[in-house]
Amino acid sequence: MKRYLIFLVAIICTLSFKVNAEQQAKWIYYPGDFDIWLCKELSLKRTERNQAYPTMWRLDPAYGIVVFKKQISLDKPENASIWVDGKYYIQTNKHGIFYDYDPQNFELPAGDYELSVCVENYQTVPSILFKSKSYVSDNTWIANSRNNDDVSASSWIFTEPSLPPSTYKLATTPIEAQTVKNEGDGVLIDFGKNTFAFPVLNGLKGSGQVQLYYGESKEEALAKKLAETYDIITVNNPVAKNDTLPTKAFRYILVVKDPSVSFDKISALYEYLPVEYKGTFSCSDPLINDIYNTSMYTFHLATRECHIDGIKRDRWVWSGDALQSYLMNFYTFFDEDVNTRTLWGLRGHDPVTTHINTILDYSFYWMIGIYYHYLYTGDASFIKQIYPRMLGTMNFCLNRLNENGLAEGLPGDWVFIDWAPIDKEGEVSFEQLLLIQSLKAMMECAEIAQDHATKEKMQKLYDSKKKEFNRIFWSDDKKAFLHSRIDGKLTDYATRYTNMFAILFNMVDQTKKQEIKESVILNDSILQITTPYMKFYELAALCEIGEQAKVLKFVKDYWGGMLERGATTFWEAFDPTAPEDKHYEMYGRPFGKSLCHAWGANPVYLFGRYFLGVYPTASGYKEYIIEPNLGGLKWMKGTVPTPEGVISVEMNTKKIGVTTTANTGGILKFKSKRTPKVNQGTLIKGDNNEYTLKLDKANSYYEVLYK
């Protein structure tokens, strides 16, 4: 009997080490390294007036040598195949190195041993695909980057032997010019709307030069060498052929060529991240619908290998911009991968020697962004993988606190906050608020990573920093948080930043919230916010205090103003009062302004988050709230994606309709002057005509008639 038992145990043990033979073999790589490599490649594509323009921060390549390991246990030898992106050798801790074998058909010996594949690839991403009857490469394998760091390998969508991760490309589709006309010594081609594409010169023939000047506006293309991007190519084609140029952002292309060169036409290959438009919004106001749709297109253009700031410029990944993009993503595509690619890419490898993007605020936004990603997606495995890097970044930040334990810019740190003319010296209250919120993010993530000592440490720091923040910066006199303290002396004014973030981060009680609302948010004498970047948070804060109607008006004026000026994508900045010939100017260059900027797509977030009113209150929408607010609209309807499908919301002045997903933790909140009628569920009445309805049925339609 005993013998049989042992035999059975042996079988079970063996099975537990093996994966299902039917399971798909995946290309595996060191966690984050595909993302870091892709972000580097993306970030190095920027040119400015035909000059290469590398980033202002360090961009790490993938680790050049990675070892992939797997415990093998086989009763008898079996055939195996391996595909490797890089130079490599295979060995086991029992048999040594494998020599002189056919990689697509070699024998995996019987016995218990560790198989390891050591890969060298300094160009792209060391990665392998392995298949045998009993084993396939997947996340159960170990990866080691020669940093004494055995971790679980990563994989993604790559399963084709001929297509390792380094062959990853966005999708493309041909697009054609809408109009072509002579303009001065060239031809002006209009693609009808701003786009991001590979320009294609079809049937290019002859010998000589062709100049292509790209314009997000007509004026930019016509400005030739003052355009932000252009290509000057030398042609020597005795026989006509097509020439595809590197991706550019443009609506217009001005082509000037030598008479000795000819082409049939110029078309383009639109390049895009394949996503589903899961978040939707439409309403009774056609202008708002136009704004929403243009925002969606704008955001899609800037949602690529990673979240970039703008398609013409910088084509870089900025942590502050990215935070807004994560949030917009949750209300549009719910593409988790572009968020995680961005978060890995921003961080890179150790050592941490500068802040993310060199900006103090941006290290904090990075940590806060990771927590938001978890809150919306519930992806604990990502948190576990990136947690050691979070800890590295937080330790870097904590090591740079000043003698008062406050965040302050040190040499080499850029204290950004906003482009506004504000004082950034000394202890700026806004940076403390971001630090405190980052400590909260660290607490949550340490819990997920089961790093209890750090969790406790972060909790203590969070409590003490929050207390200290309130003690130092709250002014009972101004009923607001003051802007900063320099050399021990508090400034005597408040700015919007700290105060609106205190509301957004839920860092103040109802009393202070009301005080801030009156003394800052609705107080026109406080320095106005002019960048769409900070407008994002200001509009959100206004919604948080129930000012949806005010927000709606602002959106129509501001975004409507851009549409009125012919915008087909939304801009990096817009000043309705600027002279007509100055709209494209920025950073001292006549066409420096990006006309397709992620943060310009702000409305896709606002309408999902604050009009449809959907947001998670527990990770991955296990619990969530819907508090729709028409903000003066006659009706609205839309969808908000979650990991379990989309939540539908429709509302008019009498009725609210909601369709739940597989999640059963939802709550509908609304006001009604008279007792509302519901088609199902139990209604709970609160103060001030407030009602809540528990949405505890999966994939179910709830209807409320209210007044």
Place this chain on the structure above:
Amino acid sequence: MKRYLIFLVAIICTLSFKVNAEQQAKWIYYPGDFDIWLCKELSLKRTERNQAYPTMWRLDPAYGIVVFKKQISLDKPENASIWVDGKYYIQTNKHGIFYDYDPQNFELPAGDYELSVCVENYQTVPSILFKSKSYVSDNTWIANSRNNDDVSASSWIFTEPSLPPSTYKLATTPIEAQTVKNEGDGVLIDFGKNTFAFPVLNGLKGSGQVQLYYGESKEEALAKKLAETYDIITVNNPVAKNDTLPTKAFRYILVVKDPSVSFDKISALYEYLPVEYKGTFSCSDPLINDIYNTSMYTFHLATRECHIDGIKRDRWVWSGDALQSYLMNFYTFFDEDVNTRTLWGLRGHDPVTTHINTILDYSFYWMIGIYYHYLYTGDASFIKQIYPRMLGTMNFCLNRLNENGLAEGLPGDWVFIDWAPIDKEGEVSFEQLLLIQSLKAMMECAEIAQDHATKEKMQKLYDSKKKEFNRIFWSDDKKAFLHSRIDGKLTDYATRYTNMFAILFNMVDQTKKQEIKESVILNDSILQITTPYMKFYELAALCEIGEQAKVLKFVKDYWGGMLERGATTFWEAFDPTAPEDKHYEMYGRPFGKSLCHAWGANPVYLFGRYFLGVYPTASGYKEYIIEPNLGGLKWMKGTVPTPEGVISVEMNTKKIGVTTTANTGGILKFKSKRTPKVNQGTLIKGDNNEYTLKLDKANSYYEVLYK
């Protein structure tokens, strides 16, 4: 008057910022990055039986983005030219980015500003060459690797615009086979001696396969796929052409080819580091002269882009092997650059996540090696550049000390010491000794880098660790340092390692030195050293205690034994008692043993250091001692290089002749039974017939007649 003064000051200030227009423009790069990149390229060339074989440790590429900066001050614009290895842009903090200019002829504006060139190059080494009338790129420029780290840029021998650092190659010269004869199904080619070269197939024609099996021995080449290296190439040459294969180590090549392929002959391109043989030695014993010359050739083969262990295998840079190579280098080529390339390459960039080569001892050897390099060369600027990395490595080591403050192997650490079957668990006394010597190296280097706080910290640690080391490991009973302590329990035996290093590091007084000599060094019952690696130190220790005659006998037996077996270069290991057919076996492979191994060249150090007896006592030979010792030879003569030229020493049983260099800090030490006669200088008599003669005249010949 005041006006003129200001004018004069302005001129002086301007001049002080400018370099002499006659000065040579140099390719500049981030300090250490050319070396780190070169070491990576070198280290990745290893193959084993046609398998790629990347290193067992991390190899860093150069930083991918580097900014070069220079303060410019010009009264009027001037023409400038720039050459860049990588993509780049030029900007100033006054004028912004330069667009649309001719890199070889653009205008540097008048005024005071910072010029900066941002270079991206992830393939090789970001570097620039810049020339204008008043400014050239050189070490006065600042380099920044996007790690918040403005440091002085580095340069070396690169001044040609068309030859950036990444084009660096060793020298080559054609060599011909000595004999060619049919052997089985192939042709065996003998180059007469072991070499390192690109094999060249001359006049290769036809279609089919050619197999080349390389052998450091004839047996290896004939073993075909059991040879450590081979190439199998597919030919498809309708017209005959030459094919040059990647470098290999070989004396023999067995060529097996399809009948459909033909070639005229196989020759090779010997690849070598161009060096001068500054150190020389010859004596009355022809066998010793043979041994010395073969050692010199062996060492030259292993002295390349960096100091490698062996030319066939591993072709890697190992810190323990390299320490011996630095020392050998000081008595042969005095090529400072190969030492610094090796030291940079071993260290790479931050973060420090493993020991150097993953070996505990090797981190210590690395720090000790830096100090030796300084002692022999006096190159303080190198110390200042590498000092931050030393500090990083030392901090890594200190952070890994155990709860008793002792060095002990942690998971991921390899405690090597030697290939001998010794216990490496727990607190090994040998590792403590290396730690203590490393603390001394840190003290010295912190002083040079003017890091006084660290110097003081290291001094305190040095004092306390040394005291503790003596207290724990010295046995009054055994009259020796014991081997180790495991779980608080001392081992009851001594090994040679700690005891001989205690003598070499001058860590014991004369009494203990004598005790160790009797109880360990000359005690045959203590575990014998069998590797040439540790023999290096044992023979040195024997010489330190005056046993030159014993050493001479050993050298003749051991190295003579290899020559007897036909060695043309010296081996990684040699056991005179091994069966004849087992000499090439190692690591479980029949031809695993390297037959040209740096540490096999040991005699080049021994004869210069302990027979001619020359060594520095202050950095860069500012002070030095010559204490020649014939060790039983009838006569000897030779030279030892120093930064100020070579010191010549000749000696027979009656006369010592010494020619000094420009250095005036030398002392000649010798014994004479009767009062010696000197041609110049003042003689001082000591105890035991010991005399010293101050060599205080530069470039002068001193002659001593003694008995």
